[in-house]
Amino acid sequence: MTQAIKPRIMIIGAGAMGRLWAAYLHTAAEVWFATRSVSGPKIDYPMRDATGSRHSISVPVWVRERGLPDCILVMTKAPDAEAALAPFDALLSTNTLLSTDIPVVLFQNGMGSQRTIVERYPGVPIIAASTTEGAYIAPDGLLVHAGKGITWVGGLNAIAQSQAEAAVNYLGLSGLTVAQDNDIEGRLWQKLAINAGINPFTALLDCPNGEILGNGYFEQRIGGVCEEVSTLMNARGRPIPAATLEAQVREIANRTATNSSSMRQDIRAGRQTEIDMMNGFVVRESEALGLSAPVNRELTTAVRALRHTKA
Ligand SMILES: NC(=O)c1ccc[n+]([C@@H]2O[C@H](COP(=O)([O-])OP(=O)(O)OC[C@H]3O[C@@H](n4cnc5c(N)ncnc54)[C@H](OP(=O)(O)O)[C@@H]3O)[C@@H](O)[C@H]2O)c1
Structure with a gap:
């Protein structure tokens, strides 16, 4: 009996998200990690x-001899994503005929x-992929799939429109819920708005999501x-009233009251945060349009300073 050829998927970044997707994909696909620290x-x-069941996962590390995969998943933090792709520049840029068929899927939160x-x-x-799957690596190295969610996938450039379905199919091999979104940028904006309203406060107040509600600093x-x-989103053709955004922030903070945001976890672990791709992005984009965003600027500066005081 001939064995079916498995799709080859390279995951750049072996952190919580990378390990989560590798764990679910590695039986149905040939999965490799590309890392900066594991040789x-x-x-x-x-x-x-x-469901609480334990598994032992083993994933090979990519080496040049393996050549190009069928799909690349970038699962670093947002500030590291560009540098993480750089080692594959030659493969992606010179081999243009092949690389037009290789979807590169970006999982980063925030924008920019x-x-x-x-x-x-x-x-x-x-x-781009926008996911509500939740995962973290416990201090003893255990990868914990904290909560099942849904992953929305959509093309960011013209050439990606024909590849989004392929990306959904590759990711769908995981058995996790994956769906195509033809307006993935709209979804990224929406998530940015919520993250900008929750994450910096949880980091600065060092509290779970629900505890920001009613706190004077937040209020x-x-x-x-x-x-x-809202002003920025209106200027970018994504109109949404400020009151609607605020109601959404409060509803999600309440619904996820016991969750510890990724920004709070990053500060606690002394890691770089994604503030520059969240509130910092709002500041840069606003100022580029001649608008000002003093409150987002204040929060960006405060979270950056927090990292230095905790480091
Ligand atoms: N975790 C979640 O539940 C969740 C949910 C939704 C969205 N996200 C988003 O998914 C992204 C990844 O989050 P995460 O929680 O997986 O972060 P993470 O645990 O910090 O993992 C990021 C990984 O990227 C690696 N990395 C950094 N630069 C690299 C490079 N140049 N080459 C190869 N690997 C590199 C890091 O390696 P080192 O060990 O060398 O630093 C680290 O293992 C973030 O944008 C996050 O906002 C996460």
Whole structure:
């Protein structure tokens, strides 16, 4: 009996998200990690899935001899995404005939890093994924799938429109819920607005999501954050009233009351945060349009300073 050829999927970044997708994909696809810190032939790790069952996962590390995969998943933090793709420049840029068929799927939260990558690789289908899957790596190295969600996928450049369905199919091999969204940028804006209204407050107040509600620091600033984001989104052709954004921030903070945001976790672990791709993005984009965003600026500066005081 002939064995079916498995699709080859390269995951750049073996952190929580990378390990989560590798764990679910590695039986149906040939999966490799590309890392900046592991030189061994493979990465082994224990995993607890969303039902509480434990698994042992083993994923080989990419080496040049393996050549190009069928699909690339970029699963670093947003500030690292561009540099993480750089080692594959030659493969992606010179081999244009092949690279037009290789979807590069960006999983980063926030905005800004996606556009930089779209501009850098005009001949490559660049796709964004926005996921509500939740995962973290416990101090003992256990990868925990904290909560099942849905992953929306859509093309960011013209060449990606024909590859978005392929990306959905590759990601769907995981058995996780994956769907195509023809307005993925709209979804990224929406998520940015919510993250900008929750994440910096949880980091600065060092509290779970629900505890920001009613806190004076949050209550004095959330109106301003939402006004500034709403003004920017209106200017970018994505009109949404500030009051609607604020209601959404409050509803999600309440619904996820016990969750510890990724920004709070990053600060606690002394890691770089994604503030520059969230509130910092709002500041840069607003100022580029001649608008000001003083409350988002204040929060960006405060979170950056927090990292230095905790480092
Ligand atoms: N975790 C979640 O539940 C979740 C949910 C939704 C969205 N997201 C988004 O998904 C993205 C990844 O999040 P995460 O939680 O997986 O972050 P993470 O645990 O910090 O993992 C990021 C990984 O990227 C690696 N990396 C950084 N630069 C690299 C490079 N140049 N080459 C190869 N690997 C590199 C890091 O390696 P080192 O170990 O060397 O630093 C790290 O292992 C973020 O944008 C996040 O907002 C996460």
